[in-house]
Amino acid sequence: MTMLDAKIPNGPIEKKWSEYQATCALVNAANRKKMTVIVIGSGLAGGGAAAALGELGYHVKLFCFHDSTRRAHSVAAQGGVNAAKNYQNDGDNVYRMFYDAIKGGDYRSREANVYRMAELSVRLIDTCVAQGVPFAREYGGSLGNRSFGGVQVERTFYAQGQTGQQLLMGTNSAIARQVKAGRIERFSRHEMLDLVVKNGRAIGVIVRDAITGEIERHAAHAVVLGTGGYAKIYYLSTMAMGCNATAAWKAHKRGAFLANPSFVQVHPTSLPALGKHQSKLTLMSESLRNDGRIWVPAKSGDDRSPEKIPDSERDYYLERKYPAFGNLTPRDIAARAAKEQIDAGHGVGPMRNAVFLDFRDAIAQHGREIIQSRYGNLFGMYQKITGIDAYVTPMLIAPSPHFTMGGLWVDYELMTTIEGLYACGECNFADHGSNRLGANSLLQACVDGYFILPSTIGNFLSGRIKEPLYSTDDPEFDQAESKAREDIQKLLSIKGRQSVDYFHRTLGATLWDCCGISRSRESLNRGIEQIRDLREQFWSDVNITGGAYEPNSELEKATRVMDFLELGELMCIDALHREESCGAHFREEYQTKEGESLRNDEGFSYVSAWQHRAEGEPILHKEPLSFEAVNVMTRNYK
Amino acid sequence: MELNLRIWRQDGPDTPGQLVNYHLDNADPGMSFLEMLDAVNEQLINNGERVIEFDHDCREGICGSCGMVINGRPHGPAQGSSTCQLHMRSFQNGDQITIEPFRASAFPIIRDLKVDRSAFDRIIDSGGYISTNIAAAPEANSILISKDEASNAFDAAACIGCGACVASCKNASAALFTSAKVTHLVNLPQGKVERSTRVVQMVDQMDTEGFGACSFTEACEAVCPQQISVNHIAQMNWEYNRAKLGM
Numbered sequence: 059m060t061m062l063d064a065k066i067p068n069g070p071i072e073k074k075w076s077e078y079q080a081t082c083a084l085v086n087a088a089n090r091k092k093m094t095v096i097v098i099g100s101g102l103a104g105g106g107a108a109a110a111l112g113e114l115g116y117h118v119k120l121f122c123f124h125d126s127t128r129r130a131h132s133v134a135a136q137g138g139v140n141a142a143k144n145y146q147n148d149g150d151n152v153y154r155m156f157y158d159a160i161k162g163g164d165y166r167s168r169e170a171n172v173y174r175m176a177e178l179s180v181r182l183i184d185t186c187v188a189q190g191v192p193f194a195r196e197y198g199g200s201l202g203n204r205s206f207g208g209v210q211v212e213r214t215f216y217a218q219g220q221t222g223q224q225l226l227m228g229t230n231s232a233i234a235r236q237v238k239a240g241r242i243e244r245f246s247r248h249e250m251l252d253l254v255v256k257n258g259r260a261i262g263v264i265v266r267d268a269i270t271g272e273i274e275r276h277a278a279h280a281v282v283l284g285t286g287g288y289a290k291i292y293y294l295s296t297m298a299m300g301c302n303a304t305a306a307w308k309a310h311k312r313g314a315f316l317a318n319p320s321f322v323q324v325h326p327t328s329l330p331a332l333g334k335h336q337s338k339l340t341l342m343s344e345s346l347r348n349d350g351r352i353w354v355p356a357k358s359g360d361d362r363s364p365e366k367i368p369d370s371e372r373d374y375y376l377e378r379k380y381p382a383f384g385n386l387t388p389r390d391i392a393a394r395a396a397k398e399q400i401d402a403g404h405g406v407g408p409m410r411n412a413v414f415l416d417f418r419d420a421i422a423q424h425g426r427e428i429i430q431s432r433y434g435n436l437f438g439m440y441q442k443i444t445g446i447d448a449y450v451t452p453m454l455i456a457p458s459p460h461f462t463m464g465g466l467w468v469d470y471e472l473m474t475t476i477e478g479l480y481a482c483g484e485c486n487f488a489d490h491g492s493n494r495l496g497a498n499s500l501l502q503a504c505v506d507g508y509f510i511l512p513s514t515i516g517n518f519l520s521g522r523i524k525e526p527l528y529s530t531d532d533p534e535f536d537q538a539e540s541k542a543r544e545d546i547q548k549l550l551s552i553k554g555r556q557s558v559d560y561f562h563r564t565l566g567a568t569l570w571d572c573c574g575i576s577r578s579r580e581s582l583n584r585g586i587e588q589i590r591d592l593r594e595q596f597w598s599d600v601n602i603t604g605g606a607y608e609p610n611s612e613l614e615k616a617t618r619v620m621d622f623l624e625l626g627e628l629m630c631i632d633a634l635h636r637e638e639s640c641g642a643h644f645r646e647e648y649q650t651k652e653g654e655s656l657r658n659d660e661g662f663s664y665v666s667a668w669q670h671r672a673e674g675e676p677i678l679h680k681e682p683l684s685f686e687a688v689n690v691m692t693r694n695y696k
Numbered sequence: 697m698e699l700n701l702r703i704w705r706q707d708g709p710d711t712p713g714q715l716v717n718y719h720l721d722n723a724d725p726g727m728s729f730l731e732m733l734d735a736v737n738e739q740l741i742n743n744g745e746r747v748i749e750f751d752h753d754c755r756e757g758i759c760g761s762c763g764m765v766i767n768g769r770p771h772g773p774a775q776g777s778s779t780c781q782l783h784m785r786s787f788q789n790g791d792q793i794t795i796e797p798f799r800a801s802a803f804p805i806i807r808d809l810k811v812d813r814s815a816f817d818r819i820i821d822s823g824g825y826i827s828t829n830i831a832a833a834p835e836a837n838s839i840l841i842s843k844d845e846a847s848n849a850f851d852a853a854a855c856i857g858c859g860a861c862v863a864s865c866k867n868a869s870a871a872l873f874t875s876a877k878v879t880h881l882v883n884l885p886q887g888k889v890e891r892s893t894r895v896v897q898m899v900d901q902m903d904t905e906g907f908g909a910c911s912f913t914e915a916c917e918a919v920c921p922q923q924i925s926v927n928h929i930a931q932m933n934w935e936y937n938r939a940k941l942g943m
Contacts, residue, residue, distance in 0.1 A: 299753055333727070
């Protein structure tokens with residue numbers, strides 16, 4: 059085990075980023091043209107980085123597995139993006155926003171990064187507006203805000219319930235502009251299969267063209283991953299079907315440490331699973347909790363229709379348990395409280411796996427029109443999926459895996475433990491600790507891509523100006539390409555009895571059971587065993603039809619699930635080693651008498667960063683967390 | 697529920713395709729349309745056959761990946777809905793359902809129900825953006841935008857780029873898609889600076905890609921999952937004429 063150095067600049071927290079920018083090395087405009095940067099992923103983080111690097115004049119190769127850069131899963135974020143603009147004059151500022159995120163993350167995030175995220179939020183809104191993002195407006199024409207879970211100010215900017223889509227269209231337009239300028243080379247329907255590392259440094263990638271099936275080699279002076287999170291590992295999650303961990307996991311196997319992999323956010327308000335055919339769970343934005351009230355029948359097993367249950371027989375359990383924040387408690391607390399009610403037999407809906415989110419009182423107070431203007435598209439979406447009119451009948455909602463706070467370990471410059479390999483957005487770990495606050499994910503992805511990476515990458519590339527690109531004929535490229543081809547051949551040759559989806563569903567159910575909203579030593583040990591068995595079964599019994607050199611969506615799924623089957627085990631190992639409860643990581647052995655999390659700051663105030671080994675258990679490294687700008691407290695939302 | 701499916705199978709752009717019959721006897725009314733196709737593919741895998749290829753991702757109607765012609769209508773019978781949001785409760789037990797790809801010469805077939813819509817990206821590349829540098833933005837509230845302007849821009853910006861408009865059009869026109877981007881930007885003060893060059897470049901690119909002309913049948917609006925109005929096409933035409941007349 060080693061202690062990791064995050065290279066945090068010295069000085070007071072509010073000066074660190076400006077100090078860094080004033081002193082970091084730069085690459086001049088003439089030299090930038092000669093340097094190639096590979097970016098994997100075209101969401102707000104990867105796409106934002108690609109656009110910003112293109113603007114700076116670098117030659118950017120941008121890869122995405124979708125048919126268009128406009129489809130990355132950032133597109134699905136509904137609620138909004140936070141910024142400390144204090145337009146509402148309600149006492150907000152950068153420090154308060156930073157404090158909320160540190161506290162919301164249950165003191166398991168890196169202070170300097172979180173402060174920088176809050177600091178840069180202010181400029182981000184300016185950038186988005188300039189790109190043409192149609193945020194909600196007040197009658198006078200100024201920008202509107204709303205409130206999100208875990209905070210007491212209104213700092214969330216939004217575009218109806220499609221904020222992610224609108225921000226991504228902004229990013230996509232910035233990408234398009236650089237494509238036209240010839241600075242971004244765009245490779246759609248290309249999926250990264252491996253990272254090429256030479257002497258500890260990232261020198262390129264291996265990708266598969268999803269139409270021809272050809273395996274390609276691409277070299278670069280630096281590689282940036284903006285590949286998103288891995289919550290799809292649970293199969294049933296709010297993630298898109300294609301969300302995967304392959305790029306990050308392959309980087310991990312090539313030497314990048316993976317941090318806090320067990321920190322997974324379960325969103326309290328998704329639609330419940332309604333049958334065994336279910337392929338994903340649709341999120342209902344947290345913004346609904348501004349006006350909707352969450353409740354369950356006070357009597358377990360009460361199966362009257364909700365309208366018939368009088369107020370005296372309803373348990374508005376969040377308002378009861380957390381009067382100060384009520385329905386707007388942070389996500390981890392709201393999700394766990396829902397699970398508690400469902401486990402105690404108060405669950406509602408056909409599978410008794412849900413709670414009610416009720417707009418009756420809000421409609422009575424504000425009128426249907428106002429509620430429709432705020433959430434019209436969400437109510438419409440709910441009706442399309444369930445056939446139920448939520449203006450009349452309360453919504454059924456349930457907890458669902460939604461975001462991964464864990465990810466590739468990065469230093470202050472967003473560089474991983476592999477030199478020249480960067481990770482932006484959800485695929486890194488740094489800003490959300492053990493629980494992310496709503497509307498901070500769009501924020502982090504955007505500031506990482508637009509503002510931070512374009513500065514920090516120069517500090518690395520400035521030392522590489524005279525170095526030519528490594529040749530793709532290098533033996534490291536040969537080795538990585540052969541490995542990718544071997545994996546594919548092996549997968550296709552098994553011809554077993556079970557589909558890839560079978561393995562994915564089974565893995566997801568195991569993880570949900572053993573490493574979900576709550577975990578215990580017993581469940582995690584069981585999870586590790588089961589995942590190992592499942593992995594063995596996968597490599598002897600998976601059935602993939604079709605060939606390697608053609609469009610083959612089953613093969614694409616298989617290359618992702620094969621990595622999930624390894625990552626799942628590491629998630630359990632990480633959760634097992636962390637003998638405390640913090641944020642989304644709730645270990646049943648470590649709770650107060652009232653059932654709240656019991657953090658252990660003496661033992662676990664660190665980031666766990668795991669090093670992969672080809673044989674044997676992974677090695678744990680630690681980055682100690684020190685808090686200078688905040689007092690570490692017990693979270694209290696009562 | 698039991699379903700009789702006729703699904704378009706085609707190996708590649710240069711090979712002939714055909715409708716193939718499939719039977720599914722365990723569909724559930726609560727399934728989404730794509731989950732129903734997952735079930736068909738599961739059967740195919742069990743028989744050792746290659747699966748039906750189709751694009752899909754978010755399965756919540758926002759990424760724009762999915763899209764197929766269902767019983768002659770892009771995205772199927774539900775109003776304002778993408779294929780992934782269509783549920784089997786919209787069909788009856790024993791129904792015959794015909795499933796085909798989005799057809800247009802500017803959307804070459806890749807395989808089965810998967811088509812190449814990269815022409816849309818090239819239309820955006822041609823000028824569908826505001827030329828602003830990331831760090832060059834003025835303070836956000838220095839650009840005041842009325843609620844109506846913001847709302848009009850949003851209505852157009854809500855386009856998910858699925859291509860149903862093209863598939864529904866007898867001319868395979870991309871006018872609704874292109875106009876949505878043109879009007880999204882021109883309805884905002886910050887988008888007005890480049891209004892003339894933008895509309896001319898985008899319309900030219902649309903023509904270059906081989907999309908047909910708009911003859912205003914409004915079929916596109918009828919199938920658009922985001923219910924984007926053909927009024928945007930009228931506004932695009934106005935903007936185009938304005939630009940060409942040098943107004």
